Amino acid sequence: MELAAPDLAPWRAGNCGVLGVTSFIADLPGPHVALMALMHGNEFAGAIALARMLAAGARPKRGRLSFVFANLEAFDRFDPDNPTHSRFCDEDLNRVWDAATLDGPRQSIELTRARELRPWLDGVDVLLDMHSMLWPSDPLILCGLPEKARVLARAIGTPKLVVADAGHVGGRRLIDYARFADPTTTARALLVEAGQHWARGTVDITEQAIAGLFRSCDQDGPILPCSSILAEVTATITVASANFIFLQPYRGGEIIAHRNTLIAMDGNIEIRTTHDNCLLVMPSLRPSRGHTAVRLARLL
Ligand SMILES: [Zn+2]
Incomplete structure (x- = not known):
């Protein structure tokens, strides 16, 4: 592990009545x-980037700028000897963002937190949700399905790879929350996978993504794309059996040349693969039943 968990004590309470929001x-x-950092409690590269900006006194040139530490309760449980166990407490905070779940009767630590953040989120125009990855993979931006998010993702420039996808069967992500997914509103949200958990380079990529976002939001006129690579997910492979294995130790960002190449057994x-030049998006090398094993994408 190249990174130590940051000290977030100065920003824990926040300054606007919502825990962890400054x-x-x-x-x-x-x-x-x-x-937004710490959607997953053990992915703290984004939290390091935000803590640095807050300590340096970063302020918006226009509009409003918010710094959010999402799942503080899971982050508090981070143990360097068992670093994957603090992704969440009860359930994945990034799978609860549909109205039926948020308004429903179910209770969990993460749902309580999502319900606490929701009224504040309903005033956000542009959201960058900062993550890192367990398995080796090229950094990428997930923009969901809306065109408005795709346009913004391509303007950021780093990470270069932009993947448009419909999310997971296991529950709705924050970038797919109605406010951001609705094509009739202007609010947009992107998810950055900046590199591997606890690698120094992941903080660098996160900071570059933030800089790219500011550059895009600060300019007048239309948002212009950088030389990004755009891919559209054609299939999300969800694990059905207790025995899923990839035939090779794939890393995300690989392109499989030929259609119908056998890549895994479930x-x-x-x-x-469903088509030629099939991009593998974030293969999870030890996936469990009901979870996403890999997404297959077509380069556009
Ligand atoms: Zn994550």
């Missing part, structure tokens, strides 16, 4: 931009 308003009007079901 917000500053500029004199000039503009969008409310939110930078019990006795063959998992094959």
Whole structure:
């Protein structure tokens, strides 16, 4: 592990009545931009980047800028000897963002936190949700399905790879929350997978993504794309059996040249590429039943 968990004590309480949310308003009007870290408690590269910005006194030029530490309760449980165990407490905070779940009767530590953040999120115009990855993979931006998010993701520039996808069967992500997913509103949200958990380079990529976001939001006129690579997910492979194995130790970002190439076995079901030049997005090398094993994508 190249990174130690950051000290977030100075920003824990926040300054706007919501735990873990620190917000500053500029004199000039503009969008409310939110930078979110710790959606997953053990992915703290984003939290390191935010703590640095807060310590340096970062303020918005226009509009409003918020810094958010999402799952503090899971982060508090981080143990370097058991670093994967503090992704969440009761359930994945990034799988609860549909109205039926948020308004429903179910209770969990993460749902309580999501319900606490929700009224504040309903005032956010641009959200960058900062993550890292367990398995080796090229960094990427997930933009969900809306065109408005795709346009913004391509303007950021780093990470270069932008993947448009529909999310997971296991529950709705924050970038798919109605406010951001609705094509009739202007609010947009992106998820950055900046590199491997606890690698120094992941903080660098996170900081570059934030800089790219500010550059895009601060300019007047239309948002212009950088030389990003755009891919659209064509299939999300969800594990059905107790025995899923990849035929090779794939790393995310690989392109499989030929259609119908066998890449994994899910019990006795063959998992094959669905088209030529098939991009593998974030293969999870030890996936469990009901979870996403890999997404297959087509380069556009
Ligand atoms: Zn994550």
